[in-house]
Amino acid sequence: MNQPQVHATALIGNGVTLGTGVRVNAFVNLYGCQVGDDCMIGTFVEIQSDVKLGARCRIQSHSFICSGVTLEEEVFVGHGVMFINDRHPSVQGALRRNWTLSPVLVGAGASIGSGAVIMGGVTIGKGAVIGAGAVVCKDVPDGATVAGVPARTLARS
Amino acid sequence: MNQPQVHATALIGNGVTLGTGVRVNAFVNLYGCQVGDDCMIGTFVEIQSDVKLGARCRIQSHSFICSGVTLEEEVFVGHGVMFINDRHPSVQGALRRNWTLSPVLVGAGASIGSGAVIMGGVTIGKGAVIGAGAVVCKDVPDGATVAGVPARTLARS
Amino acid sequence: MNQPQVHATALIGNGVTLGTGVRVNAFVNLYGCQVGDDCMIGTFVEIQSDVKLGARCRIQSHSFICSGVTLEEEVFVGHGVMFINDRHPSVQGALRRNWTLSPVLVGAGASIGSGAVIMGGVTIGKGAVIGAGAVVCKDVPDGATVAGVPARTLARS
Numbered sequence: 011m012n013q014p015q016v017h018a019t020a021l022i023g024n025g026v027t028l029g030t031g032v033r034v035n036a037f038v039n040l041y042g043c044q045v046g047d048d049c050m051i052g053t054f055v056e057i058q059s060d061v062k063l064g065a066r067c068r069i070q071s072h073s074f075i076c077s078g079v080t081l082e083e084e085v086f087v088g089h090g091v092m093f094i095n096d097r098h099p100s101v102q103g104a105l106r107r108n109w110t111l112s113p114v115l116v117g118a119g120a121s122i123g124s125g126a127v128i129m130g131g132v133t134i135g136k137g138a139v140i141g142a143g144a145v146v147c148k149d150v151p152d153g154a155t156v157a158g159v160p161a162r163t164l165a166r167s
Numbered sequence: 168m169n170q171p172q173v174h175a176t177a178l179i180g181n182g183v184t185l186g187t188g189v190r191v192n193a194f195v196n197l198y199g200c201q202v203g204d205d206c207m208i209g210t211f212v213e214i215q216s217d218v219k220l221g222a223r224c225r226i227q228s229h230s231f232i233c234s235g236v237t238l239e240e241e242v243f244v245g246h247g248v249m250f251i252n253d254r255h256p257s258v259q260g261a262l263r264r265n266w267t268l269s270p271v272l273v274g275a276g277a278s279i280g281s282g283a284v285i286m287g288g289v290t291i292g293k294g295a296v297i298g299a300g301a302v303v304c305k306d307v308p309d310g311a312t313v314a315g316v317p318a319r320t321l322a323r324s
Numbered sequence: 325m326n327q328p329q330v331h332a333t334a335l336i337g338n339g340v341t342l343g344t345g346v347r348v349n350a351f352v353n354l355y356g357c358q359v360g361d362d363c364m365i366g367t368f369v370e371i372q373s374d375v376k377l378g379a380r381c382r383i384q385s386h387s388f389i390c391s392g393v394t395l396e397e398e399v400f401v402g403h404g405v406m407f408i409n410d411r412h413p414s415v416q417g418a419l420r421r422n423w424t425l426s427p428v429l430v431g432a433g434a435s436i437g438s439g440a441v442i443m444g445g446v447t448i449g450k451g452a453v454i455g456a457g458a459v460v461c462k463d464v465p466d467g468a469t470v471a472g473v474p475a476r477t478l479a480r481s
Contacts, residue, residue, distance in 0.1 A: 019335075021176075021193055036335055036353050037368075039193050039210045039228075053353045053370050054194075054386075056210050056228050068415050071353075071370050071388050072211075072406070074228050074246045074281075084415040089388045090406045090441075092229070092247045092281040094299060100278050101225050101241040121414050124388075124406040125441040125459070127247075127282040127300045142408060143441045143459035143473050145282070145300035159300050159316050159473050178333075178350055196350050196367045196385075211351075213367050213385050229368075231385050231403045231438075249386070249404045249438040251456060257435050258382050258398040284404075284439040284457045302439070302457035316457050316473050 012048075020051075029065065043075075046083065064118065078113040078130070085116050088124035088142065095130040117152060137167065169205075177208075186222065200232075203240065221275065235270040235287070242273050245281035245299065252287045274309060294324065326362075334365075339373065349385070357389075360397065378432065392427040392444070399430050402438035402456065409444040431466060451481065 012031040016022060020034045023041030031048040034040070038051055042059030045051065049063050052071035057063075061075050064083035069075065071089050078095040081087070096109050103109035112130030116122070120134050123142030134140065138150045141157025141164070150156050153167025169188040173179060177191045180198030188205040191197070195208055199216030202208065206220050209228035214220075218232050221240030226232065228246050235252040238244070253266050260266035269287030273279070277291050280299030291297065295307045298314025298321070307313050310324025326345040330336060334348045337355030345362040348354070352365055356373030359365065363377050366385035371377075375389050378397035383389065385403050392409040395401070410423050417423035426444030430436070434448050437456030448454065452464045455471025455478070464470050467481025 037194055037211075037351055054211055054229070054351075054368055066415055066419065068418055072229065072247075072368070072386065072404075076246075086413050086415045086418070088406075088408070088413060089390075090229075090247065090386075090404065092245075092299075094245070094281050098278075098296075099243050099245060099280070101223055101243045101276065104225055104243070105223065119415070121412075123413070123441075124408050125282070125439070127280075129299060139412075141459075142406075142443060143300075143457075145298075157474075160314075194351055194368075211368055211386070229386065229404075233403075247386075247404065249402075249456075251402070251438050255435075255453075256400050256402060256437070258380055258400045258433065261382055261400070262380065282439070284437075286456060300457075302455075317471075 025059065035071070042077075052089070070124070078111045079116070080113070081116045082118035082120075082136070084119045086121040088122055088126065090125045091122050091128070092126075093128045093130075097130050123157075182216065192228070199234075209246070227281070235268045236273070237270070238273045239275035239277075239293070241276045243278040245279055245283065247282045248279050248285070249283075250285045250287075254287050280314075343379065356391075366403070384438070392425045393430070394427070395430045396432035396434075396450070398433045400435040402436055402440065404439045405436050405442070406440075407442045411444050437471075 014028040014032040016034040017036040020038040025042040029047035034051045035053045039056040043057045043061040046065040050068045057075045058077040069087045073091040076095045116134045117136030119137045122140040125143040127145045134150045135152030137153045139155040144161040145159045147160045155165040171185040171189040173191040174193040177195040182199040186204035191208045192210045196213040200214045200218040203222040207225045214232045215234040224242045226244045230248040233252045273291045274293030276294045279297040282300040284302045291307045292309030294310045296312040301318040302316045304317045312322040328342040328346040330348040331350040334352040339356040343361035348365045349367045353370040357371045357375040360379040364382045371389045372391040381399045387405040390409045430448045431450030433451045436454040439457040441459045448464045449466030451467045453469040458475040459473045461474045469479040
């Protein structure tokens with residue numbers, strides 16, 4: 011069996027499960043998440059509770075994956091990608107714990123470009139391509155390519 | 168009294184003052200800044216000298232707050248937000264120390280979406296909402312909602 | 325001779341060369357790269373193999389510089405800047421190692437604003453200015469100023 015390789019500086023908190031062959035780089039903060047077999051987690055990545063990563067996902071450096079996000083297998087997350095799970099964030103909502111979690115699903119084989127922001131509540135289809143720097147505010151069909159702020163469809167499969 | 172909780176990996180440099188009930192997460196770099204009571208500072212955050220955070224601000228992971236920024240109380244800063252204090256940055260300006268600091272003020276209760284960039288010299292009004300991925304180049308009135316690159320007003324209170 | 329100053333938490337991997345007077349801040353991950361004299365490397369920066377930085381470059385916090393990037397001297401890289409070297413990233417491409425590296429060249433004295441994303445394959449000219457939050461998808465002439473998503477020319481020198 012291929013043991014996970016975890017850098018000495020990485021923090022693996024309570025409730026994390028790492029599949030076989032997982033690689034976790036330096037300065038990483040994981041807690042309460044499930045990481046599928048053979049995933050790669052880059053430097054300066056944080057993944058919160060209740061996130062599920064399918065097998066062979068690659069999470070590049072500087073990205074943030076919040077509670078409520080599910081990635082199917084072989085999803086590519088570029089560098090500096092920010093996921094969101096609260097469409098109306100505020101301090102008062104956080105303090106009163108009365109905000110609503112808007113989950114995100116990313117289909118198998120999708121690719122999210124560096125610097126993209128993924129709004130809470132959206133579903134990104136299988137094999138979809140999100141351009142670098144895009145701000146994705148609505149669902150992306152399977153195989154579609156989107157880009158821009160807000161993201162618009164460039165091509166459909 | 169509620170002592171600050173500071174993660175063992177966080178760096179708290181000279182001149183930092185932490186109010187009661189402050190929480191500082193892992194891999195944080197603070198120096199010369201004032202952090203008000205009950206603020207939360209997320210993972211991978213850097214806050215520079217002379218920054219002032221009012222009470223109960225929440226600074227989410229991967230954000231950068233530069234010298235010259237003042238946040239009033241209960242400001243929500245999303246993930247991967249970058250503040251700027253130099254409208255014409257260059258190596259020569261930095262080496263010669265002849266650049267001009269352009270301060271930023273964010274009013275109480277404002278919310279800044281993930282991935283936003285806040286240009287030097289702007290004032291964001293109380294209760295304003297900055298959309299995810301926005302690039303804010305001019306002042307935002309109290310209670311207004313802005314989004315886009317450059318940010319434009321979507322709604323006024 | 326002015327020895328490099330490297331923070332105790334910074335990781336300096338195999339094959340890194342640091343010029344005289346280099347300063348490396350906290351929580352940095354460097355491997356296989358050449359850093360010219362008197363460069364400043366900010367907090368939470370990762371620089372990959374085969375990157376070359378000319379003298380006196382300043383790489384601000386939270387930025388990522390990938391293999392295939394060359395910066396000439398005195399390039400200013402703002403905070404949270406992401407460089408890209410693969411125009412069609414995917415997990416399958418990474419696993420099969422059949423992707424094509426698209427190099428990036430940044431000319432002397434250029435300034436890249438915070439939150440910008442630089443696509444693989446582009447050349448940024450000497451003294452060019454990239455606006456904050458820009459997504460640069462094509463070449464930028466010497467001395468030009470560009471901004472937006474995708475980046476468009478605002479001024480030429």
